[in-house]
Amino acid sequence: MAALALPVIFPLFMMILLIIFRSRTFARWAGIAGSLALVSISVYLFVRLDRQPVLVLQAGGWEAPFGISLVMDRLSGLMLLVTSILLLAISIYSVSFLGKERYGRVFHIFFFSLSMGVNGAFITGDVFNLYVWFEVMLLSSFVLIALGCSREQLKGSIKYIALNLLGSLLFLAGIGLLYGKTGTLNMAHLVSSSAVFFFIAFGIKAALFPFYFWLPASYHTPNITVTSLFAGLLTKVGVYALIRFFTLFFVQDQEFWHNLLLMVAGLTMVLGGMAATSFYETRRILSYHIISQIGYMVMGLGIYTPLGIAGAIYFTMHNMIAKTNTFLVAGVISRMKGSFDLKQVGGLYKQHPFLAFLFIVPAFALAGVPPLSGFFAKFILIKAGIDASRFGITAVALFTGMLTLYSMIKIWNEAFLKKPPEKGEMVHAPLRPGIFELVPSVILGLVSLLMGILAAPVFEYTMEAARGLLDPSLYIETVLYGGKP
């Protein structure tokens, strides 16, 4: 299955092109064209997945477990698909938001290297290779977050880098110990421990309680395009790694780990949600929200029934789409009003009803209003919680749902309904958002809507993915014994 290398090779190719051709216009269009190509690659792989539930590529022709295997199962397939849709939306969005910036071209180079890292992390079947992809992703995000080189951004980026580097070091130490104990690093070949290292390392990447402080300290500083990109992808790769590790090979001491995961999930949800209510700056509210929503994903993992894992996967997909979308709309709001501060904006509903509609879709999706994706995601998780008699976490999840609704209503009231404040409104001439600003939100909003309307087939698919995760015999057999193309 040589095509399996495309999600990582293609972005590399785009990076090289962008380094050679130094025109900003070229970078812009290459960004969109490249993302479109990535969408088609992931759709192609997704379709192939139907015929053969686990795709394997043994890189360099070295057989597993000696070489590095690239493995794609249903979970990876879904993640790749959602990632590529996000990348497309953000590449369109960047045209207007980075158009005038000096560093527009650099953004696109690292946009592709970030997507290479994320895609690689999703399809690798080797623990050390996962570390390498994490580093690719991290270094690109380091560059992106410090891109503007303003005071605020440099401050934010140092905090961001500090904790994430620590996470990487722990990850590497965990790999070393794992290898020392088992003599292998192929995920299909491992059944082992050192779980604490990986839990902390991925906990930092996923912004779980108590490791989440880097996220709100840094996410509001870079250009909004960069923030949207991070919001949709980075923490979710951490969640993906947690799901992959804790289903595939950290299977001892389940009682302890699941209780710990649920406890951490509950605290993450509530603290993130509560912190979000105390701010009046859209990016900060939304950043704390990312944390709160990570709690739901980990809750599904902690419940550890097929339904729970399916809920976690569904929720992750829904969240990647809807969360990025809210950031995109927040960017447009600030563009029109010149501020991210809710106290200084207002009256947008009258000024631009369509934008209001575009905000309502992801906001209601996040809050869990029925026809949208979030409702089904939360419904599955809560049903899984009740079925597994995990009533504590279920109650916490329901309570956090209200906090989410409150924050979303706050943004809605302040930015759209409230009369615009007297002063400051005319400081920035109101701009009409153009097509490059609205189209990405339309795309992502449609995906949220579709995930809600087509909830049954999507759910069936995530359920299949979850069953595949909980009973990894097929995964293991394909990687170790049937991996020849």
Add this chain to the structure above:
Amino acid sequence: MRTGWNQCNTGLMEIILAILVGVLYTAGVYMLLRRSILKFIIGIIFMSNATNLLVFLAAGIKPGSPAFVDEGATAAGLADPLPQALVLTAIVIGLGIIVFILALKYKFFEATGTDDLDQLKSTEE
């Protein structure tokens, strides 16, 4: 006689390396907790070296038997080349990251004129 000497030496070497890893981690954590960014970077260097040694050590040390063998020789008793390859990769990645944060620190100093992490507090507010 040669193997006997090697075994004794391996045990001692492992203990020394294990202590070294511990010392490096301790020093690294101490430096990370300081307020200066430069000290933070030194801490990261300590910790990444400690981690590299740990990976190397966890896989076991075998002196005097390199992984390059003649054709037809058995692999038993040879040093495992994989952890060495891993550490090599990790060292390269670590170097890249340290160069990047040093550059960032320079930019940071240019922008703020300080090296003190306490001056960063204003981003939280």
